[in-house]
Amino acid sequence: MIIDIIAGARPNFIKIAPLVDALKSHIANGLNISYRLIHTGQHYDEKMSSQFFKELGIPEPTINFGIGSGSQASQTAAIMLSYENLLLVQKSNLCIVVGDVNSTMACSIVAKKNNIKVAHVEAGIRSRDMTMPEEINRIITDSITDYFFTTSQSACDNLRAEGVASDKIFFVGNTMIDTLVKFKDHLKRPPIWNELNLQKKEYILLTLHRPSNVDVSENLKLVLEKICENSKNTPIIFPVHPRTLKVLETFEINYNNLHFTEPMGYLEFNFLTKHAMVVITDSGGITEETTVMGVPCITFRETTERPETVSIGTNELVGTNPEIFNSILNIVFDGKWKRGNIPDKWDGKTAERILSVLKKIIIDKSI
Structure with missing residues (x-):
């Protein structure tokens, strides 16, 4: 068998x-x-x-x-x-x-x-x-x-x-949560933690990889600009997916608080997730992990295949208009983000x- x-x-x-x-x-x-x-x-x-x-x-x-x-x-x-x-x-x-x-x-x-x-x-x-x-x-x-x-x-x-x-x-x-539960006490600080002297709940974690968000350089540049402009100079950590890196190389963007890193391993990335003030992402799986960790999550997409992370968890689906970051990040900075629960099973x-x-x-x- x-x-x-x-x-x-x-x-x-x-x-x-x-x-x-x-x-x-x-x-x-x-x-x-x-x-x-x-x-x-x-x-x-x-x-x-x-x-x-x-x-x-x-x-x-x-x-x-x-x-x-x-x-x-x-x-x-x-x-x-x-x-x-x-x-x-x-x-x-x-x-x-x-x-x-x-x-x-x-x-x-x-x-x-x-x-x-x-x-x-x-x-x-x-x-x-x-x-x-x-x-x-x-x-x-x-x-x-x-x-x-x-x-x-x-x-x-x-x-x-x-x-x-x-x-x-x-x-x-x-099963993704099975893995998170197993390794929750074994997460490890990535090198960038000490390099930037990061503090718990005092930085933003950003991931973008979907073609609709990253394949057109003008779109990606505008998204990054709006996030940075509304971040109150909070450090933004952006582990860059290989496909995104190719687009980033086509333009310049200069914000002192925006820090690009290579893709991280599971333990390092989830250490950053756990201790972030907020996660901004277009990933589905990350919204599940933030829900279980109780971390505010902003999903920069029009739709989600994981509605329970919004209805039960800590995720908010905000659409793909970069202007949203002015109002949505203010909710985070004001400490008024919703409290979520963990979905059944x-x-x-x-x-x-x-x-x-x-x-x-x-x-x-x-x-």
């Missing part, structure tokens, strides 16, 4: 780590299955790939396809060809995909065409924004998935509305709940 676990990008690594831990524990206690950890190589930068494996204690992948960068089509095609070649050598019995990156969609399609059941961890989340490549990946993956592991009741509702049978939907919680025990279901699927064959 073989399970394939697919990982391709930074969010995937964080989500599979607790699942791999749970599998190893159950196998050590007599569970008669084996697994292949498959790294597609979609993220190939050291800071965004192998370092996460080391920090999170994820074992070396069974195989790394080493796909690297490319257009949506070329990257997806390369992943599909590589996974198909692996399955031609030895088929698995179940393919577990996580999240919404190209690797998720590509491997689920290949598995399904080889008559292998697909389980999707983080199924059912929807932004309703079809300009997002991730939204297309989610919809396609869920259209052929057999077992749906969800992070929220809203994700369950989305799936039911799309015609998925309730007995194939399992509300288990959020975001408790660090999601991987164990997934394993309980997998045992019924694979061993008991009762699902």
